[in-house]
Amino acid sequence: MSEPFSIAIITGSPVRPSRVEGLAELMEQRLLREGFRVRMLHVRDLPAKALLHAEFNDPAIKEATRRVAQADGVIAVSPVYKAAYSGMLKAFIDLLPQFALRDKVVLPLLVGGTTAHVLAIDYAVRPMLQSLDPRLIVSGLFALDKSIEVGEGPVKLCPEVATRLEQITQAFIDGLRAHGSFTNAAAAVEGLTALAG
Numbered sequence: 001m002s003e004p005f006s007i008a009i010i011t012g013s014p015v016r017p018s019r020v021e022g023l024a025e026l027m028e029q030r031l032l033r034e035g036f037r038v039r040m041l042h043v044r045d046l047p048a049k050a051l052l053h054a055e056f057n058d059p060a061i062k063e064a065t066r067r068v069a070q071a072d073g074v075i076a077v078s079p080v081y082k083a084a085y086s087g088m089l090k091a092f093i094d095l096l097p098q099f100a101l102r103d104k105v106v107l108p109l110l111v112g113g114t115t116a117h118v119l120a121i122d123y124a125v126r127p128m129l130q131s132l133d134p135r136l137i138v139s140g141l142f143a144l145d146k147s148i149e150v151g152e153g154p155v156k157l158c159p160e161v162a163t164r165l166e167q168i169t170q171a172f173i174d175g176l177r178a179h180g181s182f183t184n185a186a187a188a189v190e191g192l193t194a195l196a197g
């Protein structure tokens, strides 16, 4: 049997409690139920000085970068700040190697306060992620902050957002499975070639 997929969820909200983190935790639980391995990576927990001074060799930064490198799929969850992703998320992305998302399936999730900035996902987040050379970025989700209720326990989503989130999660999983079978096919061809040689 092949290994379960490994997912890194990166969150970019500097505050707590956070709708962004709540959404990320829902994704974590959903993907664990699917049998995937999930590693959460809250950028706010990384050392601020290392992030802002681009200390690539800081142990915590190296470990976070390694988690991304080891993942088959990456979910980036950010608040909308000033019509784009948060600076905190970008500070971490800036420390990743040039092709850090190569061969990976990626899902962007944004939480914002106004639908005026719904296109931040396509005009800001998507080009940033694309620059890291992913195999596939599936359709993401922009959720209004008022559609996510924060309280004790898991956040609650309004029904439309919950439905949309399930649809895009399914697309992400389908993308991973298609990618996994591609990887397995490539490995099989490599094995046959080695045998023939």
Ligand SMILES: Cc1cc2nc3c(=O)[nH]c(=O)nc-3n(C[C@H](O)[C@H](O)[C@H](O)COP(=O)(O)O)c2cc1C
Binding pocket: 013, 014, 015, 017, 018, 019, 020, 021, 078, 079, 080, 081, 082, 083, 084, 111, 112, 113, 114, 115, 117, 145
């Ligand atoms: C500094 C700051 C800037 C923001 N800028 C925007 C913005 O430009 N567009 C928008 O839709 N929402 C904006 N918001 C609202 C947040 O995206 C929204 O409240 C989100 O839920 C915050 O995520 P959090 O709950 O994880 O903190 C901003 C909030 C803050 C604190």
